Amino acid sequence: MINIVLFGKPGAGKGTQAEFLKEKYTLTHLSTGDIFRFNIKNETELGLLAKTFMDKGDLVPDSVTIQMLQSEVEKNPESKGFLFDGFPRTIAQAEALDVFLESKNDKITATVALEADDEILVKRLLERGKTSGRPDDQDEEKIRNRYQEYNEKTAPLMDYYRSQGKFYAVNGIGTIEEITERLSTIIDKF
Numbered sequence: 001m002i003n004i005v006l007f008g009k010p011g012a013g014k015g016t017q018a019e020f021l022k023e024k025y026t027l028t029h030l031s032t033g034d035i036f037r038f039n040i041k042n043e044t045e046l047g048l049l050a051k052t053f054m055d056k057g058d059l060v061p062d063s064v065t066i067q068m069l070q071s072e073v074e075k076n077p078e079s080k081g082f083l084f085d086g087f088p089r090t091i092a093q094a095e096a097l098d099v100f101l102e103s104k105n106d107k108i109t110a111t112v113a114l115e116a117d118d119e120i121l122v123k124r125l126l127e128r129g130k131t132s133g134r135p136d137d138q139d140e141e142k143i144r145n146r147y148q149e150y151n152e153k154t155a156p157l158m159d160y161y162r163s164q165g166k167f168y169a170v171n172g173i174g175t176i177e178e179i180t181e182r183l184s185t186i187i188d189k190f
């Protein structure tokens with residue numbers, strides 16, 4: 001089983017790359033952002049709760065997110081491996097994921113990060129906001145708040161995975177194909 005964490009700031013292209021990688025490596029793609037948005041659309045209890053945080057550009061609380069992620073993994077017992085996109089985003093989430101996978105005799109294979117400058121990414125998100133309908137992409141203040149959340153809570157994960165010898169970074173600027181190629185070079189090692 002290969003379990004990949006796709007890592008990067010908001011707008012770095014995780015979702016776009018996940019679409020290609022999940023096909024290429026037959027992985028189950030789990031995007032916590034997409035799952036939350038699906039729940040918001042369907043007005044579930046989880047969706048209503050998540051919305052209050054997402055609309056401000058804040059992270060959804062760990063307890064809620066971890067539980068949701070675990071139940072999504074459990075829904076896919078036949079999976080050949082997972083592509084985690086947007087999870088983990090905090091040390092508590094990463095630790096919970098390690099414990100959870102270990103309980104299944106499994107583990108994270110590698111964490112691959114897409115790197116790009118903040119200014120380029122903010123522009124990308126505002127552009128995406130024009131068509132995505134996502135409220136968190138339409139307001140520069142909310143976008144800046146997401147970067148602050150990233151810097152405070154998510155960036156420390158790089159050291160977390162580095163200390164496990166599982167952190168790899170690629171340049172996230174280039175064509176979609178070029179970037180898929182860069183990510184594949186890493187994943188192919190496993």
Ligand SMILES: Nc1ncnc2c1ncn2[C@@H]1O[C@H](COP(=O)(O)OP(=O)(O)O)[C@@H](O)[C@H]1O
Pocket residue numbers: 009010011032033034036053054055057058059060061065085086087088089090093136146
């Ligand atoms: N692992 C997570 N922990 C907490 N909140 C999350 C998590 N994943 C997604 N969210 C919530 O969903 C929002 C959108 O996430 P996502 O779709 O991954 O987009 P982006 O990477 O562009 O910010 C986040 O700003 C956050 O509020």
